[in-house]
Each structure stands twice: as structure tokens, then as C-alpha cells.
Amino acid sequence: MTKLTPEQIQAAVSFHGHHCPGLTIGLRAAEYCLKEIGSAKDEEIVAVVENDMCAVDAVQFLTGCTFGKGNFIFRDYGKAAFTFFRRSDGKCARIILDPDLCADLRTRMEGAARDSEEGKKLRQEMIDRLMDAELEDVFLVSIPNEPMPQCARLHKTIPCAQCGEGTMETRLEEVNGLRLCRVCASKAAAQK
CATH class of the missing domain: 3.30.1330.130 (60s Ribosomal Protein L30; Chain: A;)
Known part of the structure; x- marks a missing residue:
């Protein structure tokens, strides 16, 4: 109950x-x-x-x-x-x-x-x-199989080289020497 x-x-x-x-x-x-x-x-x-x-x-x-x-x-x-x-x-x-x-x-x-x-x-x-x-x-x-997650961390915001939108630094991907947000990186990969 x-x-x-x-x-x-x-x-x-x-x-x-x-x-x-x-x-x-x-x-x-x-x-x-x-x-x-x-x-x-x-x-x-x-x-x-x-x-x-x-x-x-x-x-x-x-x-x-x-x-x-x-x-x-x-x-x-x-x-x-x-x-x-x-x-x-x-x-x-x-x-x-x-x-x-x-x-x-x-x-x-x-x-x-x-x-x-x-x-x-x-x-x-x-x-x-x-x-x-x-x-x-x-x-x-x-008992959990995974360790306790780390405390939340703050990261710098950096503009995506393609769309210019501010993106958390840890979420940027390197594509052809450019730091792209995941949306732009996936579009770039689809165009190949």
C-alpha cells in the first residue's frame, strides 16, 4: 500500500x-x-x-x-x-x-x-x-551496474561554424576542420 x-x-x-x-x-x-x-x-x-x-x-x-x-x-x-x-x-x-x-x-x-x-x-x-x-x-x-554519475558541469558556449547558434562546447563535432553543432554535422554527413 x-x-x-x-x-x-x-x-x-x-x-x-x-x-x-x-x-x-x-x-x-x-x-x-x-x-x-x-x-x-x-x-x-x-x-x-x-x-x-x-x-x-x-x-x-x-x-x-x-x-x-x-x-x-x-x-x-x-x-x-x-x-x-x-x-x-x-x-x-x-x-x-x-x-x-x-x-x-x-x-x-x-x-x-x-x-x-x-x-x-x-x-x-x-x-x-x-x-x-x-x-x-x-x-x-x-545494486546498480553503473557508477554514480558526476555532478553537472558547466561548459563554454561556442557558436557553430555553420549556423552560428551557440552550442555547448562538448556537443560540437569536428567536420572538415569546422566545429559544428550536431544538427549541422548530421546535415554535412548526409551531403557526402
Whole structure:
């Protein structure tokens, strides 16, 4: 059963725009982080997410980890997995949604149209199951395989030699002796 307050849940739903199974996975992942690792006012907690689904909105909103602060890192692996690090003492955990928890519902949802009454009923059933389960039954927990990411660093902004737009120095690519932004570099490569 979730220990998040109704106010926390509603605020995350309002931030995301709707309540859905994906957001619920993120609510529970954020709950795990808050319980076991802590929350971030600045960069003291780092979240590494392995998907770009609805869940990441809840993780950002509730943990305080954000792209802008550099303590929210996206890895495009397509997994419902979340890794949390606490900088002060190195405490960390990687959690991944237990595939067995809602397997039966996922199978039934495949045959139901998203906006059909059956689809809505199954999505609500999944939300309820995720929210009602004990946290240790929602996720498989392990030690992360990756080291804690470095603190965010500031880099110089340099104009792209092609378009002139200011680009972070570490994102420029050398093409024919010119320092180009990635957009211009990919256009130059396509013209070859």
C-alpha cells in the first residue's frame, strides 16, 4: 500500500496531466527513492531512468531530480527501471518493475481498445494493483551496474561554424576542420 499522501499523488497527476498506469509506476518508483534514498533540493540525489514513459514525470516531480539540475539522467533502454544515488554516502539502488505483478492485466489490455470501457477498466485495475501492492512487491531491487554519475558541469558556449547558434562546447563535432553543432554535422554527413 502506498505511503505517498493524497496531496503528493494529486500534485504529480496534475503535473503530468492525467493518472495512468505509467504514471503510477513512477509514483511508486519515486516513493521508493523518497523512502530509501531521500529527495533532492539541489543535486544530492541522482535519478537515472531507463525509459521516457509517463513514469519519469512522477520521478522528477516527487524526487526533485530534474534535467535542468543535471541530476536526472535519461538512458534510452526502454525498461521500467530506475536507479537512484545519494551523493553524500554513495547509497544507491536500481529498481525495475516486477514483470509478474501486472502480467495478467497487460495480456488482457492487449486485446482491449485504449478508450473502450474494457480498456479503461483494465487500466484502472492496473493502477489500483500498483498502488495497493507493498513496495517490495512492485520492484525488483539490485545494486546498480553503473557508477554514480558526476555532478553537472558547466561548459563554454561556442557558436557553430555553420549556423552560428551557440552550442555547448562538448556537443560540437569536428567536420572538415569546422566545429559544428550536431544538427549541422548530421546535415554535412548526409551531403557526402
